[in-house]
Amino acid sequence: MDNASHIDVIVVGGGLAGLSAALVAARMRLRVVVVDAGKPRNAVAAHSQGYLTRDGASPAELLRLAQEEVAAYGVELLHDEVLVATKTSGEFQLELASGGSLQAGQLVVATGVKDELPELPGLAELWGRDALVCPFCHGWEARDLRTVFWATSGIDLHRAALVSRLTGQLTVVGSQQLIAENAAALEQLVQRGVALQEGEVAALESDGDSAGVPRLRGVRLADGRVLPAQAFYFLSRMQPHDEILRSLGAAMGETPFGPFVRVDQSGQTGVPGLWAAGNVTDPGAQLVHAAAQGYRVGASLAATIALG
Ligand SMILES: Cc1cc2nc3c(=O)[nH]c(=O)nc-3n(C[C@H](O)[C@H](O)[C@H](O)COP(=O)(O)OP(=O)(O)OC[C@H]3O[C@@H](n4cnc5c(N)ncnc54)[C@H](O)[C@@H]3O)c2cc1C
Incomplete structure (x- = not known):
């Protein structure tokens, strides 16, 4: 120019x-x-x-x-x-x-x-597709899906409340400390039918779809449990x-x-x-x-x- x-x-x-x-x-x-x-x-x-x-x-x-x-x-x-x-x-x-x-x-x-994504095995390949941050951006498309919300801070639980409007199959996963410190907010979510799991998220597990694109299958916790999931919310x-x-x-x-x-x-x-x-x-x-x-x-x- x-x-x-x-x-x-x-x-x-x-x-x-x-x-x-x-x-x-x-x-x-x-x-x-x-x-x-x-x-x-x-x-x-x-x-x-x-x-x-x-x-x-x-x-x-x-x-x-x-x-x-x-x-x-x-x-x-x-x-x-x-x-x-x-x-x-x-x-x-x-x-x-x-x-x-x-x-x-x-x-x-x-x-x-x-x-910047948290260091979580399996997250990068699902980012923006099944691993989501924004309920307003992708929540409608992920509505009614079996969903895991990884709660890493108390103030972030308002996003979990938003997601609970979008799916009746929501599980919130948080550490023992987070659950203890946010008992009242979590109780409100449980009253709305949200499941609560104490644990540390260790990895996301996926399968390839018919075109070979990775799709979320489950969320593995540090103790070895795998929560079946089609959508996963986290905080970048x-x-x-x-x-x-x-x-x-x-x-x-x-x-x-x-x-x-x-x-x-x-x-x-x-x-x-x-x-x-x-x-x-x-x-x-x-x-x-x-x-x-x-x-x-x-x-x-x-x-x-x-x-x-
Ligand atoms: C996965 C994901 C999905 C999203 N989905 C939605 C959605 O559905 N709806 C919605 O409303 N919002 C969505 N958002 C939010 C949306 O991306 C932002 O609101 C929007 O991109 C902000 O626009 P921006 O112009 O500020 O920045 P950007 O769109 O990020 O643009 C910034 C540009 O600046 C360039 N740049 C940076 N540094 C330099 C430099 N030094 N020299 C030259 N160029 C530079 C970058 O390369 C980039 O092209 C989503 C966000 C993410 C992460």
């Missing part, structure tokens, strides 16, 4: 948050470049749910449509990775993995998170891709999921010209929230430029 001509906005991360910011900014006649490494968080899932008008579309299809829409407004999409970001004299400079560099006065970081650890934001001085705030970069109501960090949207700043954001946050950032930075 021609880097010599002036770029108004660089968006790092081409998921729905970044592309939504790009769409709105480009429609305000700003020159926008999106740099995307092409590893959206939900890539392992066959379908994405709950995005109105596109419920059930594959993550790849949703992104393809979004890329087409932004391209129609002249947004340039680079398949690359930003390695280093600096700011001098009011301009952001980005160094790319390909060796190139980019410069602009406004920088949107929408780089998402990485889900979300690691924000926030190196760029932190290196530029963005402030952090505490969340129930650990420290995340803090933004104001418009999506701006405390650093002038530096914006963030989507999971990188909001661990709870689903696709529709990520897109909405990107929209807000695109509109806010366009207003900043227009008024500046």
Whole structure:
């Protein structure tokens, strides 16, 4: 691409948050470049749910449509990775993995998170199919299935309550300590027909389906028992891709999921010209929230430029 001509906005991360910011900014006649490494968080899932008008579309299809829409407004999409970001004299400079560099006065970081899976044999091959984290994303598709919920913290039991709405065949597995410390919450679940098993989850067991794709068969506990299961809920650890934001001085705030970069109501960090949207700043954001946050950032930075 021609880097010599002036770029108004660089968006790092081409998921729905970044592309939504790009769409709105480009429609305000700003020159926008999106740099995307092409590893959206939900890539392992066959379908994405709950995005109105596109419920059930594959993550790849949703992104393809979004890329087409932004391209129609002249947004340039680079398949690359930003390695280093600096700011001098009011301009952001980005160094790319390909060796190139980019410069602009406004920088949107929408780089998402990485889900770190617990070390559990058999989990990685079932992740996003039968091994799930989000009842809102996959709960309907896994409704009525024989389900095991691995409870690893007391505050996480609210997800078990949600799952109990989706299947009448739910077993919650937790350690002796977790069960003792959360007796009241667990009793409520038991009253709703949820089975409770004390134990440590040791592995997931699977069989290949007719196409050879691994499907969950059971959850093995440390004492050797195997609980038959078709769906398994667990908690991943979300690691924000926030190196760029932190290196530029963005402030952090505490969340129930650990420290995340803090933004104001418009999506701006405390650093002038530096914006963030989507999971990188909001661990709870689903696709529709990520897109909405990107929209807000695109509109806010366009207003900043227009008024500046
Ligand atoms: C298994 C699974 C299933 C899910 N299913 C659903 C669902 O059905 N419905 C729903 O609403 N939500 C679902 N989610 C949540 C959804 O994935 C997120 O809400 C959404 O991806 C957040 O969008 P984002 O734009 O913030 O980040 P992402 O979609 O993760 O996009 C971030 C992009 O930034 C890129 N990037 C990162 N660092 C750099 C860098 N340095 N340089 C260049 N590019 C970079 C990444 O490669 C990636 O392409 C699911 C999540 C998981 C894990």
